[in-house]
Amino acid sequence: MPHFFRHLNGAGWLLRAAARLQGSARSALWSLLAGWVGLAPAAPLVLDGAHGPRQLDGAALARHAQARDIDVPRDVAYQRPMRYRAVPLAVVLRELGLDPGDTLEAVALDGFVAQLPGALVLAQAPGQPQPWLAIEPDGAPWPALPGKAASAGPFYIVWPHDAGVRSEQWPYAVARLNVRAAPGQRWPQIAVAAQVPAGDRLRRGQSLFVMQCMVCHRMNGGGDAQVGPDLNLPLNPTEYFQPQALRQLVRNPASVRQWPTQGMPGFGPEQISDAELDDLLAYLAHMAGQRKVATP
Numbered sequence: 001m002p003h004f005f006r007h008l009n010g011a012g013w014l015l016r017a018a019a020r021l022q023g024s025a026r027s028a029l030w031s032l033l034a035g036w037v038g039l040a041p042a043a044p045l046v047l048d049g050a051h052g053p054r055q056l057d058g059a060a061l062a063r064h065a066q067a068r069d070i071d072v073p074r075d076v077a078y079q080r081p082m083r084y085r086a087v088p089l090a091v092v093l094r095e096l097g098l099d100p101g102d103t104l105e106a107v108a109l110d111g112f113v114a115q116l117p118g119a120l121v122l123a124q125a126p127g128q129p130q131p132w133l134a135i136e137p138d139g140a141p142w143p144a145l146p147g148k149a150a151s152a153g154p155f156y157i158v159w160p161h162d163a164g165v166r167s168e169q170w171p172y173a174v175a176r177l178n179v180r181a182a183p184g185q186r187w188p189q190i191a192v193a194a195q196v197p198a199g200d201r202l203r204r205g206q207s208l209f210v211m212q213c214m215v216c217h218r219m220n221g222g223g224d225a226q227v228g229p230d231l232n233l234p235l236n237p238t239e240y241f242q243p244q245a246l247r248q249l250v251r252n253p254a255s256v257r258q259w260p261t262q263g264m265p266g267f268g269p270e271q272i273s274d275a276e277l278d279d280l281l282a283y284l285a286h287m288a289g290q291r292k293v294a295t296p
């Protein structure tokens with residue numbers, strides 16, 4: 001389906017700049033750009049995979065032979081049942097040339113960067129959850145997300161039969177999908193000490209950190225997101241929080257401190273069990289002893 005894709009032209013940097021804006025500033029700039037550089041009015045999805053950066057047109061994708069109207073009974077972003085025009089994410093993954101050992105990096109307009117394991121998003125076996133890419137229609141934008149000014153558009157990865165897929169693996173407001181090496185290879189500074197045995201709780205904590213926290217935080221300077229602070233540089237939260245307060249902060253940040261622009265969501269036991277939270281906090285504490293000086 002090569003006609004769905006256009007190579008990025010000189011306007012690429014403008015699109016990237018526009019992708020950083022939010023809400024009404026974002027839509028205003030998109031319409032301006034659309035008129036100026038002759039794009040379709042719908043926001044494009046930028047793909048960076050085996051064939052280099054390309055642009056995918058949302059309106060054309062919504063007309064793809066495999067596009068469907070799908071029901072998502074337990075929608076994570078909207079917290080209610082939703083219906084979307086969507087294509088199986090596999091359609092886009094084929095174009096990206098994603099392998100099971102790679103990571104699919106989903107970059108959102110608000111700086112959130114999800115790292116989705118290739119093996120998870122490529123799973124095809126019956127009974128395994130299948131991801132879909134929901135496309136916000138041109139003329140009929142989705143409602144604003146609960147407590148936010150913007151919708152989950154222009155693109156949103158949903159799991160209609162979620163079967164245990166974690167909340168941070170439902171990236172919304174997606175503007176770009178990149179094929180990347182697994183986070184532990186890309187950023188060796190996030191890894192636990194080499195002598196930690198396979199299957200150790202610290203390694204489980206590291207995977208949880210990558211899935212649930214790295215979408216917004218960096219570790220030892222490793223990571224792409226900067227919605228929240230680096231959790232090891234200059235200091236690690238286990239060095240300045242009482243253990244009980246830190247646990248409480250992850251469960252419900254507003255129960256520790258409150259201000260209007262507070263940005264971190266709480267993680268209930270349905271997202272991170274008590275045992276998993278122990279693993280995650282053990283990983284954080286361990287990393288205080290693995291501090292790396294940030295390389296410029």
Ligand code: HEC
Nearest residue numbers: 212213215216227228229237250253261262263264265267
């Ligand atoms: C959606 C983005 C997001 C996610 C996901 C997220 N955080 Fe945060 N976090 C933030 C932001 C933003 C702050 C800064 C305070 C604020 O605005 O709430 C923060 C602050 C913190 C702090 C306080 C740091 C300090 O020095 O004040 C800790 C500790 C923390 N996060 C741990 C975690 C852990 C552990 C996870 C994973 C379970 C996580 N966060 C997931 C956005 C996020």
